[in-house]
Amino acid sequence: GAVVSQHPSWVICKSGTSVKIECRSLDFQATTMFWYRQFPKQSLMLMATSNEGSKATYEQGVEKDKFLINHASLTLSTLTVTSAHPEDSSFYICSASSLVITRADTQYFGPGTRLTVL
């Protein structure tokens, strides 16, 4: 149980285009979803926290107009990188937590999406 998927697993796009990444909780309803970014050989950095039906809370330094987050249902959150540039190339990972299956503080991570902007 507690499986989180991401799609796509990798994407290559041209500079200036937008890319959408989906995060789904497959077998549970996620109260909260989190989006992280991980650069090579570095740790995970939280970008934003989203709760279903409400606006995401962005971490300091993360541009909310550039990284659009939509959490339309309890099983789906999307991250859209708008007008992507090479410096946005990174490994994007989502996680989900649920009050139903466990205490709220346990996060289950997706497999990640490798974004390369040319």
Add this chain to the structure above:
Amino acid sequence: GENVEQHPSTLSVQEGDSAVIKCTYSDSASNYFPWYKQELGKGPQLIIDIRSNVGEKKDQRIAVTLNKTAKHFSLHITETQPEDSAVYFCAARLKLVFGAGTILRVKS
């Protein structure tokens, strides 16, 4: 805000030996401390966690200890196997603040 420091950054052990990774945190209000294992190109996988009302937790070859007074917690892996080789991250609190990660290499 919370700050988490993790040591060592790289750890090499012989198969069968034990591995210990340590983390310190700054926010005394933090009450949840998970450990994640990340294999190359994959998302982090929760391997064990501990809450502040417990001093030690064990799950087969993996154990975590927590010292709230000193604000540090440690991951212990006994009888290491080659498949334990990965990057291990500690984290603190609900809004997870991750340590920098430890590359564990188990030599067979």
